[in-house]
Amino acid sequence: MTEEQWRRLSEWPMAIAAGAFLAAYAWWVLAQPVNGAARVAEAVMVVTWVAFAGDFVVRLALAKRRGRWLLRHLHELAMVVLPMLRPLRLLRLVTLLGVVHRSVGTALRGRVIVYASGSTALLLIVSSLAMLDAERTAPNATITTYPDALWWSAVTVTTVGYGDFAPVTATGRLIAAALMIAGIALLGVVTATLASWLVERVGEQDEASQAATRAQVTALTAEVVALRNELLRAREDDPAGSRV
Structure with a gap:
């Protein structure tokens, strides 16, 4: 094996x-x-x-x-x-998203959306639990309830960082550093996915415009060819008139 x-x-x-x-x-x-x-x-x-x-x-x-x-x-x-x-x-729970991933098809953007959203939700839950576990018994701690920990995780992972809550222990700061790095990576993934979607939509519109232009050119070419053929037939039917 x-x-x-x-x-x-x-x-x-x-x-x-x-x-x-x-x-x-x-x-x-x-x-x-x-x-x-x-x-x-x-x-x-x-x-x-x-x-x-x-x-x-x-x-x-x-x-x-x-x-x-x-x-x-x-x-x-x-x-x-x-x-x-x-x-x-x-975070190994992200493997469960494989089932959802298979249901959204093989498109890379679908995979990115599924894994990014699932990983973000799990990361918020896990980091909030870990931060509360590390901080609530520390002297001068500001994160002493789970709602506070969840709020801190949300503002940290989005790189907002209001500063109303901050870790005071070494373990809490280590968790904060990891969460900030994850937040930067998450923003990069979301931005890249959105940019890819916009580029695809613009490309589809350009392709549609080009297809319409090609169709018009093809129709115009066919009309020109038809007129040319009619002129040739008219000359063949009336040789005297063609010399006037």
Whole structure:
């Protein structure tokens, strides 16, 4: 089995694991369970962590060039090893968008729209949860509720940055830096997609105008040829008149 075959085979299980982690992590952050409920949430997060770690090891073992593969997937290694980055494993839920992607056809613009919108929604949810988890117990923290965290994520990912809320912990600032980079990338994707759509529409109008012009030229040419033929026939029928 190749690494690509394993990736396709594990696509749905890993997406389901990411969904389970999202539910457990959101419950952990928002409800702050205690006693048995807390142990259940911790168990789900540990099991999903083991699943992602195992998937990473298997894909590394199946890779043809392991060193090169590892260099290209250092972000996945960081998400498995570093606790502060583990919530980013929820981005594996983007694989679920493959079903929607197949339903929108093979057009590149359709793929970009689906993945950009889905990734943005997940990024806002994940970054808000991670930021609230990192900030709410810190001294002088301004992000202490989920609505505040969600608002901060929205203004940060769009690169607006009102400054009404700001992280004060190292983990929160790391999340903020990653979100700002993602926001710049998102704006670039949206701008490029819009520009591509506009260029296509202008091209379609130009093509329609050119087609109409070609049709008119063709019709005019046919009329000129018909008139020329009529003149030739008239000369042939009346040789005397043609010499006048």
